[in-house]
Each structure stands twice: as C-alpha cells, then as structure tokens.
Amino acid sequence: MSADALIEGLPDLVVLIRRDGLVLECGGGHGVPGLRCRLDAAGKRIETLWPAPVAEFLKLLMRRSLALRTTAEARLEHDGIAYEARASARGPERALCIIRQASASSRDDSLEGSDERPRPQLDRRGFLRRCKESMAMAALRERPLAVAVIQLDGISDIAQIIATKVSEQIMSTAILRLPAKSDERDGKPWWYLGQLSESLLALVFESADREAIGECVAGLSASLREPIAIGGAEFHLTPYAGVAILGQDASTPKLLLDHARAAATEARRRGSSEVCFFTDTMRLESLARLDIAREMREAIAHRDIRLRYVGRHDLGTGRLTAWVGYLRWLHPLRGEIRPAEFLRVAETTGLAAQLSRAVLGCLKEDFASLAAAADPDVRVSFGALRHHVLHEDFAADIGRFLAEGALPPERLELRIAERALVARDPLDLHDLARLGARVVVDEVARGMGSLELLARAPLWGLQLDRAWVTGLRRETQSRKVCQAGIAVAQAFGLTPIASGVDDSGQREALLALGCRYGSGDLFRDAAPDITAPARAAVGV
Incomplete structure (x- = not known):
C-alpha cells in the first residue's frame, strides 16, 4: 500500500502548512470531529478551511515551530471539543501539523488516588x-x-x-x-x-x-x-x-x-x-563522553581527526580501484579512539556535520600522496556523515570543495549511508554527478531502503554492509541478503561493492554472486599508510 493511502486512512488530521498559512498537503482527520480534511484543501489558505480560532491557533503553533526549529505542542478547546496539536519544522518555510482529539486523563497527577489508568501522555x-x-x-x-x-x-x-x-x-x-x-x-x-x-x-x-x-x-x-x-x-x-x-x-x-x-x-x-x-560504570562513561565532546571540538579545530585509507580492489585481478577513507582519531593521551565511540558523541552534541566538513577539507592535503600511490583512474572515496548529508548545504559544500580544485571531480567518490540517502531529496546530487563525482550508497541492507529512490538518484554503486559480508559463507541469512543486494544493484545498472572481504573464500563467493569489487583484510594495503604499493597482492 502506498504512503499516501496510509496517510489518508489516519484518524489524526495531518497538514503541511507554509509559513503564510497556505496548505500544501492535507490528509486523514477521520477521528478529529469538526476538522476532517477536505479533498480540495491543498492550495487553499488555512482560514478558509477551518474555524478562525482553530486556523489562528495552528498558524501560531506553526510559526513557533519554525522560529525554534523544533517541535512545538499545544492544546486548544473549540466548541466544547479539546484538541492536541504538534507542529514540526520541515525546512525554513514549512511545518507539518498533527491534530488529534485530546483524551482526558482519568487519574490525578499524583501517584495516589483513583485506580483508573491514565491515557498515554503525549504532552x-x-x-x-x-x-x-x-x-x-x-x-x-x-x-x-x-x-x-x-x-x-x-x-x-x-x-x-x-x-x-x-x-x-x-x-x-x-x-x-x-x-x-x-x-x-x-x-x-x-x-x-x-x-x-x-x-x-x-x-x-x-x-x-x-x-x-x-x-x-x-x-x-x-x-x-x-x-x-x-x-x-x-x-x-x-x-x-x-x-x-x-x-x-x-x-x-x-x-x-x-x-x-x-x-x-x-x-x-x-x-x-x-x-x-x-550503574556507576555508566556514570563514569557519561563523564568520559563529556570530556570527549570537549576534546573533539579542539580536535576538529586543529584538524586532528583525519582519514585513514584502505584499498578497494577488483576481486578478480587484485587491481586497486579506489582509496576508501575512514575516520581516525589519534588522541595524544588516549591513543586511538574508535569511531564507534566518538561518532556517537558527535551526533548527540551536534558536532557531526562540522566534523564531516573538516575531514572533507583534509582530502585536499591527502590527495597528492594518494595520487602518487595509484594509477590515474583510482578514485578517492569520502564517506560523509549522516548529519552532514541531511544538512541543506551538503551539496553546496561538496560543490565548493570541487570548485576550489581540491581534486578533480572525476576522482571523487561520495559514500552516503542508505539510511541518510532515503531521508533526503536526491535532486541536488544530480549536479554533483554531472561534474563527474560518483555517488555510492553505503551500508546497504543495514536499515530500510527505497527502490523508488534507487531508480531516481544519480548513483554509481551499492556497497553491502560489512556485517552481511563477513557472515556470507557461514550464515544462510547473510548469503541471501548479499545475493539480494547484488541483484538489486544489477537490476538498476549499478555496481555492487562489498566491504569486509577478509579471506579468499569470501572473495570467491562474492565473485560467484556477481560482485566484482571489494575491500577488506584480504588485501595487504588495508593500513593507514597511504603510500603502500598501488597494486596489492591478494592474500591466500
């Protein structure tokens, strides 16, 4: 069933409103007395659709959400009916409003009193x-x-x-x-x-x-x-x-x-x-994360978090086809901090987009060494962080980076996690593709995907998540997922890629399924040293 059909059947009234009060989309409302959505609501001003007090209330809530750039919630009573509403900003000029009939709580706010259970609290x-x-x-x-x-x-x-x-x-x-x-x-x-x-x-x-x-x-x-x-x-x-x-x-x-x-x-x-x-251990870990957040700000400013590069190879010949960059933070006192640890902190403290931009800037310095260590057609693969990908300036950031001559566009590959790609409009990625940059969907099959998006987005390849590749030979489920991912890539004319190719058995299994490119411990250049030989021998 389509998303539109699901939305149309909702009991809550769902309205996408522009800042000036123009209704862009409307659906649902079967369970909201007096405010059901009209079929011709799109394109009309909100005050022409519903009573003036309700319209004014929704406009105020919408503007509060846009001003604060967060979710705003409030209640309204009109003609003896209580409503709950929530507005969430969708960019600088639009907000999504959800309106439902309010349910009265049957229990006092204290923990004592009536035995009736309260209705779920959404406020x-x-x-x-x-x-x-x-x-x-x-x-x-x-x-x-x-x-x-x-x-x-x-x-x-x-x-x-x-x-x-x-x-x-x-x-x-x-x-x-x-x-x-x-x-x-x-x-x-x-x-x-x-x-x-x-x-x-x-x-x-x-x-x-x-x-x-x-x-x-x-x-x-x-x-x-x-x-x-x-x-x-x-x-x-x-x-x-x-x-x-x-x-x-x-x-x-x-x-x-x-x-x-x-x-x-x-x-x-x-x-x-x-x-x-x-536990107290979690308390100490929480304090450690605060320290990491403070030190991360300094590391970003001093460009101490950089990329380590591993080779992606033709699984059949061993030829190097790309340098794939992964985040690396060598702390002067703590030693190497795992990305899984500091990326969680970056996301919760709002530093992720800033970190992604800073690391992108490091590519300009790294490219000379990378180019010298490989053939002229070997690309450099940059994995943008999710919060950066979802930022409205992401495509502009990449465009400026290329315009500054940091590296030739035809040598750049952008890896975008599947989860991030499905949450953004791929329209501006076409401009980057026209310049020559390749876009690869990363972490395929880790979360939810969209076949419709794969058909529309200007993609070159799909990279299977490492977790599925490592279990390819010993787990039936992993093999099925890899086989399905490779088949989807081929159906859309995209290049299937594997990460986590650690032994020759995995390499042979991937080749048999139709995947020709991959990276992992099988190849001897899987190290931070970007001056390793361009044609790595394949391990046995």
Missing part, C-alpha cells in the same frame, strides 16, 4: 511537570520511585522513509496497546507513561524493586515488539529499556531521566532485549 511538558511533582512527593514521604526509558528503534526510519504522519500513528498505536494498569494484588508497581520525543517513552514507577520493575518493563517491551498494522502494512519496532532509581542513581528529575536514557542507550549498544539498570 512532553506535562509529563516532565508530573514527574517533578512525583519526585517531590516521593522525597517528602520517603517513598521509592524509579524512571524507565524505552527507546523505540525504527520510528525515526519510518518517519524519514515513509512519512512523519505515519510514524506518529504507529507511535500512538504502540502506546495505546500497552497493557492495562498493574494488578496490585500481584505486588506489581504502579506506573504512568509519558512520551519524551519521537522515539522515547518514559515510565515513572512508585517502587525501587529492581526485579518487579524489570519484569514490568520487560512485559511492556514485549508488547511494543508485536507487529503494528496500519492501513494494510505491517511495521516492527525494537524497544531498548533502561532504568534509574531515585536516591540511588540521581536526586533530580533531569539527572534521573538522563541516567535512565543512558541505560537504555547502553542496552541498545549491546543489542540486548533485557532491561538495563543504570
């Missing part, structure tokens, strides 16, 4: 206020309290690849399907729910019993893992849960939430479905 500010009040009450009455954070992997990809409106409905469905209140006769703790962001849920427990909390959160996570059917399509989410306990792990609401989030991040890093409780 972040309201939840945070309630959390503070619960903590104050727990401290005053010397009662236990804990916070669990559940990170839902998959929501962001759905928002980027299909539509934010679909991910909103999936999130709402996921929240509404959570189990009813705990049966206190079984000794299970009471909890209430809040939504911290697009993909983060939080629960406040009136308990510090780790076993009981872990059992409860595990049950909720199991419910969230169940497939969600929307408009005939089926979606799967992967929850990762972390818990922090008041008094033991933190003494303020912000720290408690931060530590619960850190525990959830640790669960995600481990790939574990088990509930992860915050």
